[in-house]
Amino acid sequence: MENLSTTFHPKHVLEEYGPVHPNDGAKICIICETCISSRPNYFYCRVCDFFFHKECHTTLMESNLTIDRPRTHEHKLTFIRKTNSFNCDACGEVRSKKMNMYACLPCNFFIHRNCIYLPKVIKLTCHSHRLFHTYHVPDCNTGCSLCFASFVSGCGGYMCINKTCDYKLHSYCATHELIWDGRDVEGEPEETSNSEDVTSLKDVDGNTFRHFSHHHDLLRFCVDGEDEGDERICQACILPIDFDSFLGCKECGFALHDTCASLPRKMEYQFYRHPLALEVDIEEGFFSCS
Ligand SMILES: [Zn+2]
Ligand SMILES: [Zn+2]
Ligand SMILES: [Zn+2]
Ligand SMILES: [Zn+2]
Ligand SMILES: [Zn+2]
Ligand SMILES: [Zn+2]
Numbered sequence: 001m002e003n004l005s006t007t008f009h010p011k012h013v014l015e016e017y018g019p020v021h022p023n024d025g026a027k028i029c030i031i032c033e034t035c036i037s038s039r040p041n042y043f044y045c046r047v048c049d050f051f052f053h054k055e056c057h058t059t060l061m062e063s064n065l066t067i068d069r070p071r072t073h074e075h076k077l078t079f080i081r082k083t084n085s086f087n088c089d090a091c092g093e094v095r096s097k098k099m100n101m102y103a104c105l106p107c108n109f110f111i112h113r114n115c116i117y118l119p120k121v122i123k124l125t126c127h128s129h130r131l132f133h134t135y136h137v138p139d140c141n142t143g144c145s146l147c148f149a150s151f152v153s154g155c156g157g158y159m160c161i162n163k164t165c166d167y168k169l170h171s172y173c174a175t176h177e178l179i180w181d182g183r184d185v186e187g188e189p190e191e192t193s194n195s196e197d198v199t200s201l202k203d204v205d206g207n208t209f210r211h212f213s214h215h216h217d218l219l220r221f222c223v224d225g226e227d228e229g230d231e232r233i234c235q236a237c238i239l240p241i242d243f244d245s246f247l248g249c250k251e252c253g254f255a256l257h258d259t260c261a262s263l264p265r266k267m268e269y270q271f272y273r274h275p276l277a278l279e280v281d282i283e284e285g286f287f288s289c290s
């Protein structure tokens with residue numbers, strides 16, 4: 001351990017520590033907000049009682065504590081070397097006791113280091129339109145469409161490009177790793193969903209049908225209540241076919257409930273990053289992620 005002061009935190013004398021002791025796992029770097037044990041060397045300020053990685057400190061100082069005109073703001077941003085307890089303009093959150101914000105003072109603009117790189121335009125499977133990031137979510141009477149909590153007045157979030165939807169999300173809800181695929185689709189053409197691709201069942205001539213999962217023609221049959229011996233199993237949902245009409249193969253035992261046969265091949269599931277694809281299996285029937 002040696003004592004030194006840095007230009008990053010000049011007021012106090014810092015203690016420098018070498019490779020981290022396993023017991024230090026719970027300590028968090030005040031700059032990058034990850035565990036101190038994630039990088040080899042760190043500083044400790046006993047007066048302020050905070051830790052930061054040597055590497056994080058070096059990177060910051062090398063950048064002169066500034067980021068020049070990032071995509072999110074038209075001016076140079078400067079790192080604030082004080083723990084902050086004010087709202088981030090991009091996400092509305094306050095993460096107190098952290099040193100993680102940049103500012104453009106002429107604009108009175110404050111933003112978390114992580115929020116500087118928030119995507120501009122995203123597409124989530126839980127909503128049919130694209131969402132764009134805005135620094136001002138209007139009409140704070142309604143909350144986030146995912147978590148239903150309210151927005152901080154005058155702060156940013158994501159909104160549907162189609163204003164009539166009134167669909168809006170907190171920045172942290174919209175970019176949560178469970179629902180966002182990590183892609184910024186700004187400037188990319190919209191994927192038009194090809195209806196051929198999502199339709200499972202094709203009508204061949206009014207009587208015969210083709211299902212994408214089977215290589216023979218299918219006919220529509222009615223369940224004959226009398227005939228106990230011929231109880232077919234639906235290959236999509238693996239339940240017996242014991243009511244109404246169903247689609248059955250002329251050449252083999254393959255059969256599907258009418259409703260199961262018309263399930264789309266791709267289904268957008270509310271809380272999943274990718275659309276799910278229908279797979280029909282002789283043993284099991286299920287939707288799975290492709
Ligand atoms: Zn760090
Ligand atoms: Zn200090
Ligand atoms: Zn933020
Ligand atoms: Zn500015
Ligand atoms: Zn919409
Ligand atoms: Zn939310």
Ligand SMILES: [Zn+2]
Nearest residue numbers: 234237257260
């Ligand atoms: Zn079925």
Ligand SMILES: [Zn+2]
Nearest residue numbers: 216249252254
């Ligand atoms: Zn068949």
